[in-house]
Amino acid sequence: MEWNESTRSFVPRAEPSLSFFYNYSSSSNSNPSYPGSEGKEAALVETPQELLHAMEEMKYAASQREKKKRLTSSQIESLERSFQEEIKLDTDRKMKLSRELGLQPRQIAVWFQNRRTRWKAKQLEHLYFALKQEFDLISNEKHKLQEEVMRLKARIREQAYRTHVSGVYTEMCGAETVESTSEMLHGSKGMITSSNSNQQIIADGYCCVPVEDHHQQNNVPLPNWSAAPYCP
DNA sequence: AGGCTAACCTATTCACACC
DNA sequence: GGTGTGAATAGGTTAGCCT
Numbered sequence: 381m382e383w384n385e386s387t388r389s390f391v392p393r394a395e396p397s398l399s400f401f402y403n404y405s406s407s408s409n410s411n412p413s414y415p416g417s418e419g420k421e422a423a424l425v426e427t428p429q430e431l432l433h434a435m436e437e438m439k440y441a442a443s444q445r446e447k448k449k450r451l452t453s454s455q456i457e458s459l460e461r462s463f464q465e466e467i468k469l470d471t472d473r474k475m476k477l478s479r480e481l482g483l484q485p486r487q488i489a490v491w492f493q494n495r496r497t498r499w500k501a502k503q504l505e506h507l508y509f510a511l512k513q514e515f516d517l518i519s520n521e522k523h524k525l526q527e528e529v530m531r532l533k534a535r536i537r538e539q540a541y542r543t544h545v546s547g548v549y550t551e552m553c554g555a556e557t558v559e560s561t562s563e564m565l566h567g568s569k570g571m572i573t574s575s576n577s578n579q580q581i582i583a584d585g586y587c588c589v590p591v592e593d594h595h596q597q598n599n600v601p602l603p604n605w606s607a608a609p610y611c612p
Numbered sequence: 613a614g615g616c617t618a619a620c621c622t623a624t625t626c627a628c629a630c631c
Numbered sequence: 632g633g634t635g636t637g638a639a640t641a642g643g644t645t646a647g648c649c650t
Binding site: 448449450468469471489493496497 | 618619620621622626627628629
Binding site: 448449450451486487490491494498 | 636637638639640
């Protein structure tokens with residue numbers, strides 16, 4: 381059983397300095413994190429006097445404590461290699477790395493934990509950029525389609541206006557033509573019922589020119605709908 | 613079912629390096 | 632001195648084991 385991790389729950393954790401109790405390893409190590417702690421066996425305190433004494437010792441140890449040190453590049457290289465093999469750490473691997481690198485098992489575990497956090501953040505960043513790229517693409521397409529709609533609406537308005545004007549003109553010249561024109565207009569779903577016909581067409585959203593035809597006429601490539609995400 | 617242990621996680625702190 | 636980065640800590644959660 382490993383002291384520095386398994387016994388954590390025995391020790392009150394509200395007081396930060398008490399972490400001294402459970403963050404050193406009792407195993408002998410060539411590279412102890414905290415000088416002053418080596419060779420000591422962890423002991424549970426049972427009386428207030430013992431607690432006071434322990435706290436005094438802790439203060440001393442803290443004063444003697446070596447400053448935080450960065451891991452060497454070769455240590456990081458080995459840890460990195462191991463991480464690439466498997467991002468989770470089992471006990472055997474932890475102990476093996478600990479022996480090989482001359483680090484506390486706790487240090488190995490902490491390094492892996494921090495490494496996983498960094499890895500996760502990186503993954504999240506990649507995911508964000510991938511989604512953003514996709515969004516930009518779709519947004520761009522939407523913008524183009526909106527422009528297309530505007531153009532088509534303008535064209536319909538223009539055509540409707542021309543039809544209306546020529547209708548009035550032929551009415552003045554001869555009834556037969558007027559009737560046929562009128563019939564034609566009424567025949568197409570009876571959309572045009574007033575002199576305001578052009579506005580009516582636009583307002584109803586009926587389109588006289590099929591989009592496919594328009595695309596063919598204007599040499600506009602049809603969007604790939606099957607590839608587009610469903611958007612209600 | 614509930615307690616214990618050992619792993620994990622996120623958030624935070626702390627020390628150090630670099631500018 | 633301010634800031635970024637990485638090692639370490641704090642406190643919580645979860646899964647597996649045992650009684």
